[in-house]
Amino acid sequence: MGKVKLENQLKRAVADYQNLKKRFDSEKLDYVKFANAVLLDKFLSVFDDLERAQIHLKDAGLNLVVTNFKNLLDSEGVAEIKVKGLAFDPTTMDCAELSAGPKDQVVKVIVKGYTLNGKVLRPARVKVGSGASKISDKKL
Amino acid sequence: MSKIIGIDLGTTNSAVAVMEGGSPKVIPSAEGRNLIPSVVEPDKSLVGDVAKRQMVLNPQNTIYSVKRLMGRKMGDAEVKKTQGMVGYEIVAGKDDQARIKVKDKTYSPQEISAKILQKAKADAEAYLGEKVEKAVVTVPAYFNDAQRQATKQAGEIAGLTVERILNEPTAAALAYGLEKKKTETVAVYDLGGGTFDISILELGDNVYEVKATNGDTHLGGDDFDQRIIDHIAAEFKKDQGIDLKADKQALQRIKDAAEKAKVELSSSSETEINQPFITQSKDGQPLHLTMKLTRADLEKLVDELIDRTMGPVKDCLKDAKKEPKDIDVVILVGGQTRMPKIQQVVQDFFGKEPNKSVNPDEVVAVGAAVQAGVLMGDVTDVLLLDVTPLTLGIETLGGVMTPLIDRNTTVPTSKSQVFSTAADNQTSVEVNVLQGERPMAADNKSLGRFILDGIPPAPRGVPQVEVVFDIDANGILNVVARDKATNKEQKITIKGSTGLSDEEVEKITREAEKHAEEDKVKKEAVEAKNQADTLIFTAEKTLKDAKDKVKSQDKEEIEKKIKDLKDVLDKADKAELEAKTKDLSDALQKVGASLYQKPEEEKKSRSDESDRGSSTKKSGPGDKDKSGAQEGEVVEE
Numbered sequence: 001m002g003k004v005k006l007e008n009q010l011k012r013a014v015a016d017y018q019n020l021k022k023r024f025d026s027e028k029l030d031y032v033k034f035a036n037a038v039l040l041d042k043f044l045s046v047f048d049d050l051e052r053a054q055i056h057l058k059d060a061g062l063n064l065v066v067t068n069f070k071n072l073l074d075s076e077g078v079a080e081i082k083v084k085g086l087a088f089d090p091t092t093m094d095c096a097e098l099s100a101g102p103k104d105q106v107v108k109v110i111v112k113g114y115t116l117n118g119k120v121l122r123p124a125r126v127k128v129g130s131g132a133s134k135i136s137d138k139k140l
Numbered sequence: 141m142s143k144i145i146g147i148d149l150g151t152t153n154s155a156v157a158v159m160e161g162g163s164p165k166v167i168p169s170a171e172g173r174n175l176i177p178s179v180v181e182p183d184k185s186l187v188g189d190v191a192k193r194q195m196v197l198n199p200q201n202t203i204y205s206v207k208r209l210m211g212r213k214m215g216d217a218e219v220k221k222t223q224g225m226v227g228y229e230i231v232a233g234k235d236d237q238a239r240i241k242v243k244d245k246t247y248s249p250q251e252i253s254a255k256i257l258q259k260a261k262a263d264a265e266a267y268l269g270e271k272v273e274k275a276v277v278t279v280p281a282y283f284n285d286a287q288r289q290a291t292k293q294a295g296e297i298a299g300l301t302v303e304r305i306l307n308e309p310t311a312a313a314l315a316y317g318l319e320k321k322k323t324e325t326v327a328v329y330d331l332g333g334g335t336f337d338i339s340i341l342e343l344g345d346n347v348y349e350v351k352a353t354n355g356d357t358h359l360g361g362d363d364f365d366q367r368i369i370d371h372i373a374a375e376f377k378k379d380q381g382i383d384l385k386a387d388k389q390a391l392q393r394i395k396d397a398a399e400k401a402k403v404e405l406s407s408s409s410e411t412e413i414n415q416p417f418i419t420q421s422k423d424g425q426p427l428h429l430t431m432k433l434t435r436a437d438l439e440k441l442v443d444e445l446i447d448r449t450m451g452p453v454k455d456c457l458k459d460a461k462k463e464p465k466d467i468d469v470v471i472l473v474g475g476q477t478r479m480p481k482i483q484q485v486v487q488d489f490f491g492k493e494p495n496k497s498v499n500p501d502e503v504v505a506v507g508a509a510v511q512a513g514v515l516m517g518d519v520t521d522v523l524l525l526d527v528t529p530l531t532l533g534i535e536t537l538g539g540v541m542t543p544l545i546d547r548n549t550t551v552p553t554s555k556s557q558v559f560s561t562a563a564d565n566q567t568s569v570e571v572n573v574l575q576g577e578r579p580m581a582a583d584n585k586s587l588g589r590f591i592l593d594g595i596p597p598a599p600r601g602v603p604q605v606e607v608v609f610d611i612d613a614n615g616i617l618n619v620v621a622r623d624k625a626t627n628k629e630q631k632i633t634i635k636g637s638t639g640l641s642d643e644e645v646e647k648i649t650r651e652a653e654k655h656a657e658e659d660k661v662k663k664e665a666v667e668a669k670n671q672a673d674t675l676i677f678t679a680e681k682t683l684k685d686a687k688d689k690v691k692s693q694d695k696e697e698i699e700k701k702i703k704d705l706k707d708v709l710d711k712a713d714k715a716e717l718e719a720k721t722k723d724l725s726d727a728l729q730k731v732g733a734s735l736y737q738k739p740e741e742e743k744k745s746r747s748d749e750s751d752r753g754s755s756t757k758k759s760g761p762g763d764k765d766k767s768g769a770q771e772g773e774v775v776e777e
Contacts, residue, residue: 005517016161019269052417056426090186090194097196097388104197110389119172125392128197 033077033117040078041121047073048111073114081113083124094123101129144274144303144516145264146508148311149253149291151207152333152360154178155505156260158268159513164315164506166499167267169259175501176263179204180255182242187259199227201242205334208357209238209249210294211287218357250290254297261300275300276512278504281307281339281353303515309339310348311507312471315498318343325351325466327457329486329494330473331449334360338453340460340467352459354452359445361476367441368398372413372431380427382419390419394429401433406478409435439481446485453489470494475501527551529645532609532617535572535581537562538666544609547577554610558624560601568593569605571621573634577652579663592621592630600677661714668717672705675721679728686735694731701727 047069054062081092083106088095092113093106101107106126113124146164148155153175157166166174171189179191180203186194195202208222214232223230231246233239239246257277264272279291288305295302306314309328318324323344330337337355341348372394373384384390397413404411415429457464470486472494477483486494498506527550533543536559544555561569570591576584595603604624611617615635622629652659679702683695690698701724708716 009517013161020161022269023267049416056417088194088197090190094193095195095197096392110392123193 034119036076037116037121040073040076040116043073044078044114044122051112077117078114078121081115081120081124083113083126084109088126088128092120092123094125095128096125097127098130099127100132101127103129103131105129142271142273143264143268144276144512145260145272146276146278146311146505146510146512147257147260148278148308148502148505148508149207149256149294150178150332150504151205151335152178152362153501154256154260155502156264157502157505157509158264159509159516162513164509164513166502166505167264169263170266176256176259177204178207178256180206180252182245182247182252182255185255187255195227200229203228203240203242203247203252206240206249206252209240210253211249211284211290212238214238221358248290250294251297253291253294257295257298257300261298273299273301274303274512276304276306276508276515277302278306278308278311278508280335280337281309281350282337282355304511306508306511307339307348307350308337308473308504309341309350309353309471311504311511312473313341313343313348313469313507314510315503315507316469316471316495317510318469324468325462326469326471327453327467327490328471328473329449329453329477330355331476331482332360332474333362333476334358336360336449336452338449338456340456340462351462352456354456354459356448356452359448361474363445364402364442364476364479365395365398367445368402368433368438369394371437371441372398372429375431376429380421382421382427384419384429387419393418397429402438402479405433405435405438406480435480442479442481446482449482450485450489464490467492471503472496473500473503528553528611530575530648531577532587532611533574534559534607534619535574538670539581540663540666541574541576541579541581541584544607545611551611551615552613554608556606556608559605559607561595561598561603561605562600564600565597566600566603567595567597569595569621571607571619571630571632573617573619573632576648578655579659580666583651583655583659587617587634588619588632590619590621590630590632592623592628594626594628595623596625599681665714668714668721669709672709672717672721675724675728676702676705676709679724682728682731686731689735690731691734694727694734698724698727698731 047066050062050066050069054066083089083093086106088104088106092115094113096110099107105128106124107129108127109124110127111122111125114121143158145167146157148157154177155166155175157164159165168174169176169188173189176188177192179195180187181191181194181198181201182203183201191202192204195204203226205222205226208218209230212219213236214230215236216238219230219238229241231239231241233246233248237248239248240252241247257275261272261275275295277291277295279288283291291305292302308330309326312328312330313326318326323342326341326343328337328339328341330339335355335357336359337353339353340351342351343349369385369391373391376382376384384394393415397415401411401413411433413429413431413433417426418429419427421427467490470490470492472483472486477486477494477496477500483494483496527548528545529547531541531543531547532545533541536542542557544557545553559569568591570589572581572589573587574581574584575587578584592605595605606622606624608620608622609617610620617634618631619634620629620631679698683690683698701720705717705720705724708720712720
């Protein structure tokens with residue numbers, strides 16, 4: 001194998017290594033901030049269930065549990081994505097259904113979305129208005 | 141020369157990878173995932189996860205499965221079939237080519253695919269921190285010229301020069317490094333999200349020939365999910381009389397639960413589906429979905445789907461004029477092949493275990509990156525660096541193995557550490573070079589030994605002997621021991637320190653695991669003894685140096701405790717040794733503290749000595765913070 005070729009390979013290997021080092025440093029910072037993302041995401045589905053339970057049971061004790069859980073998420077940098085009434089935005093929301101209501105506006109939040117230190121941890125699953133007006137329940 | 145990236149442009153998902161430091165690496169997307177959903181909203185230029193999330197809202201403008209249209213004419217059966225399953229409009233373009241109409245614009249499938257490639261390019265550039273202009277893109281083996289040409293055009297529209305169009309099964313074979321072996325016949329079983337492909341390849345001398353290919357363009361993991369969803373809904377209806385499929389929110393939750401259950405059943409034999417408050421009964425009571433699903437249940441549900449893959453497999457073999465026994469290697473591609481039942485069926489048919497060690501979602505992209513590496517001149521034998529298969533170290537006081545180079549370290553590499561003597565006026569040390577994973581020296585293989593003499597007489601712990609291990613790219617190990625006071629050195633060269641067969645390495649590693657518990661006990665016993673020994677030495681030295689500055693009753697107490705410890709040094713168990721060591725250490729600290737209360741200059745000289753004497757740490761360049769027993773000692777002669 002030619003000397004020039006070997007030299008190029010050496011240069012590339014050294015460059016790869018230096019770039020890797022740089023990326024390693026930046027990823028290390030990210031890692032500290034987002035290391036818990038997978039675990040927190042799993043917690044969120046249980047938190048959803050707790051909130052669902054609370055809607056039905058309206059229990060004072062359970063309410064405290066939900067509040068504590070919320071505070072814990074808060075202290076870990078998890079924040080709820082506010083979407084109600086806003087225009088649909090696919091970077092933070094996932095449209096699950098269309099329904100009557102103002103066009104392209106979030107009509108209902110089906111599952112809340114959350115960010116972790118500013119990055120989307122889980123998009124909000126929402127119902128979006130189709131532009132049609134709501135059909136009245138009242139019979140004539 | 142800029143980097144060439146490898147792109148798996150898939151029907152359902154795409155992935156991008158690149159060679160880095162001689163090995164392939166899958167590049168995470170801006171969204172932090174290794175896969176990019178092959179979904180595009182061309183009007184607002186949304187690609188991937190973001191486009192997928194607004195699909196329900198915007199079905200006419202959201203393009204997916206565009207790969208099914210690449211290079212095809214309106215009259216093709218595949219186009220007709222696709223028309224029936226997608227929400228967007230497919231129209232005839234020039235020469236009856238399939239085109240996609242979004243609002244009042246028409247797009248070619250190439251343009252849509254280009255958006256996906258563009259995102260792959262942008263993600264790669266963000267990751268690499270440099271411009272990317274070239275790519276290797278994969279296509280199914282059955283793609284004809286027009287379809288390959290269309291894929292190439294897609295790359296050009298995205299601003300990428302397509303250096304090579306690579307067959308997907310060939311990419312999978314490259315990912316497993318099969319091109320380096322002798323001629324082999326390879327079967328690639330690829331069950332993706334929405335398509336199934338089986339290919340028979342012949343590899344040898346850097347020539348890859350696709351002998352035959354077959355499949356089912358409408359069979360994939362999504363069908364498996366659907367079977368589970370149907371099952372869950374049917375069971376719930378049987379129990380509660382309510383159709384969950386009619387409730388869109390409930391259906392979405394079952395979909396998620398079904399996918400989770402499917403994934404879990406690949407690693408465990410049973411899973412529980414728990415979705416509390418999934419709906420309400422007719423009288424407004426909340427209803428919960430709780431259901432157990434076993435792996436056997438799942439296998440029964442999808443048995444027919446797995447069966448459907450076997451027809452094309454048999455036809456493909458027939459076309460290639462091969463028998464199952466002619467196949468040397470079987471490779472699994474696509475996320476659905478993680479299912480144990482599929483692996484079993486494939487293994488039973490071919491009579492050999494399929495390769496599945498490379499992530500089946502990423503294996504095609506990885507292979508594309510390997511091909512890109514070959515084009516860049518990155519992948520050659522020169523850059524295949526070896527690793528040390530086993531830990532290398534030396535024997536220290538009490539017959540302990542002290543590692544210098546850990547196993548699996550990439551060579552060439554070099555490590556050094558400073559050691560000291562174990563006895564007063566010790567003028568030579570023996571360096572016993574060891575290889576293995578066991579904590580006690582005697583249980584490891586001795587690669588060689590040598591003596592460094594001529595060390596000036598000094599109290600133990602004072603001399604500094606630097607030991608350097610250096611392995612070159614050929615696996616040749618040089619060990620040098622140097623006395624830092626006199627610069628006198630001795631060395632040994634050991635050849636073939638990495639040249640062990642896989643079986644040997646595995647055997648040694650297994651042994652180490654088997655004996656891990658007893659070895660730990662043995663090592664701790666030695667460490668306790670070493671610690672006790674060091675403390676006795678320190679205590680005696682403190683008493684001698686302090687002379688009459690120590691109160692006689694303190695002195696008697698310490699002497700008694702020294703004797704106690706000495707008496708049991710060779711016979712006591714670890715717990716007793718540690719207890720007696722602590723006794724002595726406490727008494728000694730009491731004396732030390734009282735010595736500090738003496739006049740200024742005395743205090744100074746005492747503390748110097750006490751530092752040297754009682755500390756279990758010794759300073760010295762390269763010296764690691766270690767426990768007292770191992771610290772600084774090369775084995776006594």
